[in-house]
Amino acid sequence: xxxxxxxxxxxxxxxxxxxxxxxxxxxxxxxxxxxxxxxxxxxxxxxxxxxxxxxxxxxxxxxxxxxxxxxxxxxxxxxxxxxxxxxxxxxxxxxxxxxxxxxxxxxxxxxxxxxxxxxxxxxxxxxxxxxxxxxxxxxxxxxxxxxxxxxxxxxxxxxxxxxxxxxxxxxxxxxxxxxxxxxxxxxxxxxxxxxxxxxxxxxxxxxxxxxxxxxxxxxxxxxxxxxxxxxxxxxxxx
Amino acid sequence: xxxxxxxxxxxxxxxxxxxxxxxxxxxxxxxxxxxxxxxxxxxxxxxxxxxxxxxxxxxxxxxxxxxxxxxxxxxxxxxxxxxxxxxxxxxxxxxxxxxx
Numbered sequence: 001x002x003x004x005x006x007x008x009x010x011x012x013x014x015x016x017x018x019x020x021x022x023x024x025x026x027x028x029x030x031x032x033x034x035x036x037x038x039x040x041x042x043x044x045x046x047x048x049x050x051x052x053x054x055x056x057x058x059x060x061x062x063x064x065x066x067x068x069x070x071x072x073x074x075x076x077x078x079x080x081x082x083x084x085x086x087x088x089x090x091x092x093x094x095x096x097x098x099x100x101x102x103x104x105x106x107x108x109x110x111x112x113x114x115x116x117x118x119x120x121x122x123x124x125x126x127x128x129x130x131x132x133x134x135x136x137x138x139x140x141x142x143x144x145x146x147x148x149x150x151x152x153x154x155x156x157x158x159x160x161x162x163x164x165x166x167x168x169x170x171x172x173x174x175x176x177x178x179x180x181x182x183x184x185x186x187x188x189x190x191x192x193x194x195x196x197x198x199x200x201x202x203x204x205x206x207x208x209x210x211x212x213x214x215x216x217x218x219x220x221x222x223x224x225x226x227x228x229x230x231x232x233x234x235x236x237x238x
Numbered sequence: 239x240x241x242x243x244x245x246x247x248x249x250x251x252x253x254x255x256x257x258x259x260x261x262x263x264x265x266x267x268x269x270x271x272x273x274x275x276x277x278x279x280x281x282x283x284x285x286x287x288x289x290x291x292x293x294x295x296x297x298x299x300x301x302x303x304x305x306x307x308x309x310x311x312x313x314x315x316x317x318x319x320x321x322x323x324x325x326x327x328x329x330x331x332x333x334x335x336x337x338x
Contacts, residue, residue, distance in 0.1 A: 017324035042242050049250040059249050069248050076252040082284055083253070087260035089277045096266050103265075107258040112288060117320065119281045161298040162332035168293040169310040169327030171285045176314040178282075185282055192286035200291050214287050222283045226275035 004128040011117075011132020017170050018113045018133060019140030024163030025053055026141045027155060030148020032057065036064040040149045047145040051111060051138060054210060055079045079211035085218060086115040093118065093125045102127040109134035113167055116174040184229050192221055302334040 002010070026047055033043035038060060050056050055076050062072050087110055094103075106127050114137055118130045147155075179185035199205045199213045208216070268274050294303040310327040318326070 014320050017321045021324065038242065042246070045243075046246050046249070049246060050253050052253055055249065055253055059245065063242060063245050069244065072245055072248050073252050076249050077256065080253050080256050083257045084260055085277075085280050085284065087257050088264060089280045091261050091264035092268055092274070092277055100262065103261045104258065107261045108254060110257040110261075112285065116281065116285055157298065158332065158335055161302070161335060162328045164296045165293065165303065165306045165310075165327045165331050166324040168289050168296060169306070169314075169324040170320050171289050172307075172310045173314040173318065173320045173323035175282050175285050175289075176311065177317055180315060180317075188279060188282050189286045192283045193290035196287040197291045210292075214284060217287045218280060218284045222276050222279035225279045225283075226272050229275070230271045231275040231278045232271065 002126065004126065007126040007129040008132040008135075011129040011134075012136055013132075014117045015114075015133035015136030017166055018117070019136040020163060021113070021166035021170065022137055022140040023144040023147075024155070024160050025167065026144030027148035027160060028164075029053065029056055029060075030145040030150070032148075033060050033145070034149040036060045038063065038149070040146065043149040044142055044146050047142045048138070051108065051141060052080060052083075053111075078209065081211065082112075082214045082218065083110050083115075085215075086110050086112075086119075089119055090115065090125065093121075094127070095124045098127060106130050109138070111137070113137065113170060116171050120174045120178070184225070188221065188225055192217060195221060297331050298335055299338060301338055302331045305334050306331040 029047070030043055033046070033056075034040065038046070046056055046059065050059070058075050058079055059072065062075060067075075087107060090106070090110065109130055114130060114133050117133055118125055121129055175189060179189055195217050196213070199208060199217070205213075268277070290307070293307045294300045297303040297306060306327045309330045310323050313326050314323045
């Protein structure tokens with residue numbers, strides 16, 4: 001584990017593509033939130049306190065349709081339940097001695113991308129690395145929301161379109177390098193993508209929300225893989 | 239106005255609790271091989287499921303999304319840094335969309 005400052009700096013660098021990607025996604029979110037009737041401050045507050053994309057898009061839709069608070073809670077729970085698994089995976093990536101304060105702060109930053117880079121560091125995770133990533137990603141997310149809600153046509157559509165792929169690109173850069181030369185991981189990634197694609201094509205499966213789809217496929221595929229190919233010891237921990 | 243903040247509060251609390259509970263409740267290293275292996279595989283499955291096919295709908299056209307995806311896969315697999323993979327994917331989408 002490197003020093004705290006070095007870890008933080010490394011996190012900031014890895015956080016830059018995340019921040020840029022977030023800027024474009026939250027820009028779209030800001031536009032949608034404003035269109036749905038949210039005030040700029042409300043949209044920005046939502047991004048600053050929720051820090052999640054799919055949940056916020058759904059949240060805006062529910063607010064616009066004056067849904068029940070219970071409905072809102074349930075929807076957020078379903079869409080964001082994948083964070084539960086990510087948080088559990090991170091708990092094993094950290095030094096068990098990591099203090100409660102670090103855990104409480106880090107938990108707020110668990111998004112798909114921040115989790116992705118954090119779980120991919122070599123050896124145990126230094127919380128300062130995740131703070132570094134968060135310190136670029138969260139301002140990017142909040143600023144993009146502000147810009148989108150304030151002025152929907154500030155960025156040309158071609159730039160927004162190009163930036164939108166950044167997050168997917170970096171997620172691929174997280175999962176693919178460890179899969180190189182590892183047949184189990186390679187197969188797992190391909191099966192996961194094919195499974196996900198099937199959910200988008202097959203009637204009935206199509207109607208399942210993306211949050212439920214992610215949880216279902218993760219439990220099934222990772223569950224079977226863990227039974228067939230148990231990971232032994234610390235060897236694979238990095 | 240106040241009603242919106244009530245929604246925001248519910249959203250933020252539910253989402254934060256989901257993120258907080260495992261990280262604060264699981265403070266020891268899990269010894270059970272099955273659970274350990276399951277958690278080891280979680281990021282690969284979850285992130286792969288999220289990337290594909292959603293990446294095809296992320297850009298202005300599925301073609302630029304597909305090309306961006308293939309280029310990102312090639313560069314990520316050959317060990318390019320996170321930043322470079324993201325950048326190259328963006329550039330390829332930008333360039334492809336000039337021509338379609």
